[in-house]
Amino acid sequence: MRAFVKDSYDVVVAGAGPGGSRTAMKLAELGHSVLLLEKRQEIGAPKRCAEGLTLTAVDIMGDIPQNCKMREIVGAKVYSPDGNSVLVHYGKHGGYCLERKQFDKWLACEASRAGATVLANSEVTDVIKEGGRVKGVKARICGEDEIEIMSSVVVAADGIESTISRKAGLDTTNSLVNVDSGFQYEMSNLHMEDPDKIILYFGNDIAPRGYVWIFPKGKDVANVGIGTALSEKSAKHYLDRFIESHPEIFKDAGIVEVNSGGIPVGGFLRDMVLDGFLAVGDAAHQVNPIHGGGLKEASVAAEIAAKVIHRALMEGDVSHDSLSEYNDLWWKERGERLKKVEKLRQVTEKLSDKDLNMLAKSLTSDVLIGLTRGSKMGTLAKVLMKNPRLIGIARHLF
Amino acid sequence: MAWEIDREKCLRCGACVSVCPELALNLKEEGVLHDADRCTSCGICGRVCPVRSITVVK
Ligand SMILES: Cc1cc2nc3c(=O)[nH]c(=O)nc-3n(C[C@H](O)[C@H](O)[C@H](O)COP(=O)(O)OP(=O)(O)OC[C@H]3O[C@@H](n4cnc5c(N)ncnc54)[C@H](O)[C@@H]3O)c2cc1C
Ligand code: SF4
Ligand code: SF4
Secondary structure, three states, rough: OHHHOOEEEEEEEEEEHHHHHHHHHHHHHHHOOOEEEOOOOOOOOOOOOOOEEEEEHHHHHHHOOOEEEEEOOOOOEEEEOOOOEEEEEOHHHHHHEEHHHHHHHHHHHHHHHHHOOOEEOOOOEEEEEOEEEEEEEEEHHHOOEEEEEEEEEEEEEOHOHHHHHHHOOOOOOOOOOHHHEEEEEEEHHHHHHOEEEEEEEOOHHHHHHHHEEEEEEOOOOOOEEEEEEEHHHHHHHHHHHHHHHHHHHHHHOOOEEEEEEEOOOOOOOOOOOOOEEEEEEHHOOOOOOOOOOHHHHHHHHHHHHHHHHHHHHHOOOOHHHHOHHHHHHHHHHHHHHHHHHHHHHHOOOOOOHHHHHHHHHHHHHHHHHHOOOOOOHHOOOOHHHOOOOHHHHHOOOO | OOEEEOOOOOOOOOOOHHOOOOOOOEOOEEEEEEEOOOOOOOOHHHHHHHOEEEEOOO
16 A cells, blocks of 8 residues: 555644544645544544534534434433432533544545545554654554655644654653543443433542543443543442442443543643644643543644644744644633633542532532533632632632 | 553553653554563553553562
8 A cells, every 4th residue: 555655745644533634634625735644453443432522513523424423412410429410401502422433434534535645554653853853754554564754744643642742752741640541331221211411420439530421322322431530449440330339220231342541631731833743632632621522622623733734834834933823722712721621620629529419509500511611610619618628629720 | 670461451542651651652453562671660551541451560
């Protein structure tokens, strides 16, 4: 398949997740020569995702084909540690549970249709630098011997692993406190009360810092998973215990897929570019720190990245200073808000089960949705400050 | 010093790769590759692993 590949490109994108495919597609649409390389044998599989996509993200993605959308989601049911629940109505902000395997392939196909060269089983093994500037990549096209490919700009969209940035000299190593452990079963034959809503379970014994989720993909099929902070026991241990303690849902269930993954829940980078280089999506820790959703973030970042790279290529200046507009635009559009959500995460992880029960009783559906988007912090602070013990913690929100 | 992985347990998710400060890990289709020359046995990779398939002994 060497014949598919030219010696040089305007842009080489490493990683064909949503971040990489969307960046490649946008740049190809703008007339640039683009090579999109994915190391896995099959794009999108196995998934590292609960496959939830909110409608605000659906708007960005455009016309998602029917075969990618498994189920429409109209709201959420959130359980506090004491077993009480709050209903969150998404209203016009509902969403879908996707089939990521189909969805990621669709995005890669769209990139290909736009004119990008897309190749699976093709690992980017290293970054070529000359005089401190990124000039291209080394890659094994369809598993063959390593070759050099030159490129005006290299985009690292290599997900959680984020090795490409580090090889290029951009330190994206995330600290342990900013990475949640994720583990999930896709399960069949479940007894779900309300398969049109996602169900979330909070509690320090259930999932330290994080939560257990049930994301329905059908009437009796769902992704049942957990995201949790560093603790004595593994994420798998916590999820297995949860499943065993809920026979009303799981007693007849089967497991049709097993997934695990790391979820960046903070550690946003002020500088995500180098000369001739930038990073998007999980590779740059662009994930919502409270719910762990990264599909929308990767897509928004891809949009911004493509716009900036296009301008830089047209001007013939792909230096750090020129590409730095990506930092400015991303921080303005997403970073500032996500930083607030990161603070919210740092506050909620200090709360006891009793505090969480109290919050569940005091906060409305609108406030809960607002919080996940980086607003309504004042409302939360007021509720926390009613308890003298929590005043100090509440201050961290600002 | 020893870094060990239980390849039956490992689900090839890459979480360990993301936190290794030495860039000593690389995820391949067939599993995690470990570069013993780079590894300092800090143990961080094992702590993030969702299924605890890595053991590091100082
Ligand atoms: C358990 C779990 C549940 C989640 N649930 C949700 C959810 O419900 N909703 C949501 O919005 N988000 C969710 N997320 C987060 C979401 O999956 C990610 O944020 C999203 O996939 C990020 O997209 P990306 O394009 O940045 O990276 P990825 O989708 O991870 O794509 C990166 C790609 O790069 C490839 N790659 C890596 N290195 C190389 C290399 N050297 N050369 C070539 N290719 C390479 C990888 O193989 C991979 O295919 C979840 C994450 C986890 C772990
Ligand atoms: S023990 Fe530390 S240095 Fe060695 S592979 Fe794990 S994280 Fe990297
Ligand atoms: S974090 Fe664990 S399961 Fe994931 S790739 Fe590393 S060793 Fe394997």
